[in-house]
Amino acid sequence: METPQGTPESMDEFEREMSQACERRPAPPSLKRKILERRSRQNTERLHRRVVFWQRLAACLLLVAALGGVLAWRNAVERRKGEAAREQVFTALRIANHALNAMNAQLTGRTNEAQ
Amino acid sequence: MARDWQPEFEQLIDEHQSMVYSLAVRMTGDRGLAEEIAQDVFLELDRHLSKIESPLHACFWLRRVTMNRAADALRRQRVRGLDLWVEMDENHGAPPEVKPSPLGARLEALLATLPAPQRAALVLRYQEDLTPEEIAATLDAPVATVKSHLQRGLKLLRAKAEVCLKEFVRNGNTPGNA
Numbered sequence: 591m592e593t594p595q596g597t598p599e600s601m602d603e604f605e606r607e608m609s610q611a612c613e614r615r616p617a618p619p620s621l622k623r624k625i626l627e628r629r630s631r632q633n634t635e636r637l638h639r640r641v642v643f644w645q646r647l648a649a650c651l652l653l654v655a656a657l658g659g660v661l662a663w664r665n666a667v668e669r670r671k672g673e674a675a676r677e678q679v680f681t682a683l684r685i686a687n688h689a690l691n692a693m694n695a696q697l698t699g700r701t702n703e704a705q
Numbered sequence: 706m707a708r709d710w711q712p713e714f715e716q717l718i719d720e721h722q723s724m725v726y727s728l729a730v731r732m733t734g735d736r737g738l739a740e741e742i743a744q745d746v747f748l749e750l751d752r753h754l755s756k757i758e759s760p761l762h763a764c765f766w767l768r769r770v771t772m773n774r775a776a777d778a779l780r781r782q783r784v785r786g787l788d789l790w791v792e793m794d795e796n797h798g799a800p801p802e803v804k805p806s807p808l809g810a811r812l813e814a815l816l817a818t819l820p821a822p823q824r825a826a827l828v829l830r831y832q833e834d835l836t837p838e839e840i841a842a843t844l845d846a847p848v849a850t851v852k853s854h855l856q857r858g859l860k861l862l863r864a865k866a867e868v869c870l871k872e873f874v875r876n877g878n879t880p881g882n883a
Contacts, residue, residue: 604859604863604866605859607808607809607812608812608816608827608831608862609831609834610809611808611809611810611812611813611816611831612731612816612827612828612831612832613832614723614724614727614832615723615726615727615730616723617722617723617725617726617727617743618726618736618740621718621722621726621740621743621744622715622718622719622722624740624744625718625743625744625747625748626715626718628744628748629714629747629748629751632748
């Protein structure tokens with residue numbers, strides 16, 4: 591009978607030979623040491639990767655902050671320049687207004703004299 | 706959910722290295738590759754240690770992952786077109802092992818010539834003493850398929866044994882009356 595029944599009693603001679611032939615083999619003595627070494631190496635690499643990741647993240651944040659700072663500074667400079675230009679325009683307009691008022695007064699005076 | 710059992714990685718290696726290595730050796734037929742698979746399996750266990758709930762779960766998990774890894778290795782070997790079935794006695798720097806009886810060694814060598822699914826079922830059946838249901842759970846296959854693999858594998862092995870193992874036939878254990 592070839593159906594495996596799962597009990598030693600139901601095994602025939604061939605299956606018993608198979609069970610003996612398939613006994614567990616001892617692992618190489620160095621296997622445990624190699625596993626622990628690889629584990630230690632992997633843990634170190636993982637830690638290193640994590641440190642590198644955080645370093646890169648910090649560098650990116652620093653870069654973004656620096657770029658933001660530069661942009662904000664440039665924005666402030668532009669705004670200051672804009673305000674100065676506006677002040678200059680207002681001053682020029684005030685001067686022009688003053689000159690036009692003076693001209694208008696002169697013209698009014700001359701018109702009155704001519705009449 | 707709190708667990709009573711706290712797995713110790715080194716203790717798990719001590720307890721199961723022989724099982725994992727033997728499964729890998731019998732599935733791949735290559736001691737060097739088997740050692741590599743065993744290392745990978747235990748390192749994967751280390752990564753999943755928090756999910757292991759009991760010693761039985763650890764054993765089941767190790768068997769399952771070992772069989773999967775061995776199947777992957779066989780598939781990779783086939784894709785690369787390498788001749789996987791190196792001699793069973795070929796030594797890849799591994800220390801000499803305890804030799805089984807001559808008949809056992811022949812049977813083991815014949816086992817290595819079976820198709821991978823049948824070999825997997827037979828190895829789990831005769832090395833690990835699992836029932837077809839347990840083998841099905843380990844290999845993630847239907848029970849009927851596992852039973853079929855076991856029957857066909859045994860039949861094939863008997864046929865090969867009849868041809869190769871003269872002493873076995875001399876004892877009257879032919880496939881017909883075995």
